[in-house]
Amino acid sequence: MNENTSSPSLPWYRHRWPWLLMAGPAIVVVAGFVTLVLALRSNDGLVSDDYYKQGLGINQTTARDQAAARLGLQAQVMLGGHELRVMLRAGQAGTTLPETLSLRLMHPTRSGEDQVLTLQRQAGDLYSGRLERPLSGRWRLSIEDDGRMWRLTGDWLVDKAPVLVLPK
Secondary structure, three states, rough: OOOOOOOOOOOOOHHHHHHHHHHHHHHHHHHHHHHHHHHHOOOOOOOOHHHHHHOOHHHHHHHHHHHHHHHHHEEEEEEOOOOOEEEEOOOOOOOOOEEEEEEEOOOOHHHHHHEEEEEEEEEEEEEEEEEEOOOOOOEEEEEEOOOOEEEEEEEEEEOOOEEEOOOO
16 A cells, blocks of 8 residues: 655745745845945035145144133033024233134034034123034034134033133
8 A cells, every 4th residue: 555645845935945945045035135225315524625735734723723722712602592692701911802703513423413603702701603503412623713823622512511611
């Protein structure tokens, strides 16, 4: 007696093993396309086209920092909604304060978020200007006069301290 007890064979797509084996490479292909889309849509803000010139100019920027120290300049930066106020004081007698200041707010990783403000003198040593967008998080701050003779810089964690004193 020869009895054939084998069950009917199912087609390959009805088994789970081929699908499990194909899932890994399929996930990698999808992740590759997602990475490609993110790379094409995002801005490489940290890459500069003129990095060599910026490297050569580092001596000029340190000279501006030293000029601010010689004048004894101190700034207190205050945030109130969409308005930014700066109180600038000179420690050296006879130093005249400019009518306008240039203030750069630079995001550490997203250059598209950077803002440049022109602060107008209100009264005495108080300057103010309006922000394009509200601030939150960490920012690199640079305050300089219009003649670019001196500069005050610092890092500002806006959420923890709404007031920044420069230099620290």
